[in-house]
Amino acid sequence: MEARLNYLAYAPEIAAVMLRRQQASAIISAREKIVEGAVSMVKMALHQLSEEQIVDLDEEKKAAMASNLLVVLCADEAAQPVVNTGTLYH
Numbered sequence: 001m002e003a004r005l006n007y008l009a010y011a012p013e014i015a016a017v018m019l020r021r022q023q024a025s026a027i028i029s030a031r032e033k034i035v036e037g038a039v040s041m042v043k044m045a046l047h048q049l050s051e052e053q054i055v056d057l058d059e060e061k062k063a064a065m066a067s068n069l070l071v072v073l074c075a076d077e078a079a080q081p082v083v084n085t086g087t088l089y090h
Helices: 012-051 059-074
Strands: none
Touching: 012 059
16 A cells, blocks of 8 residues: 655645744844944944044944934935934033
8 A cells, every 4th residue: 555645735824824933034134134234334433433533422422323323224214314403412
């Protein structure tokens, strides 16, 4: 006697959950790369501004700049320009 499997598949519910898990893993990996690149770019920008003495930033301004750059670099959408009409600090 002989038996052969011609078709083997997961149940639709299990296949859907496995696909979602695979997609979530891919999204996490992509986000990790994006954040790693963004942090590297922020470090490079701060270092270059300091090294070339383009602008003198105190720690608070460095933190604000780093925060703004990380938001722009890690965002899913293009950045919207903002025109500052007042002072930076109130």
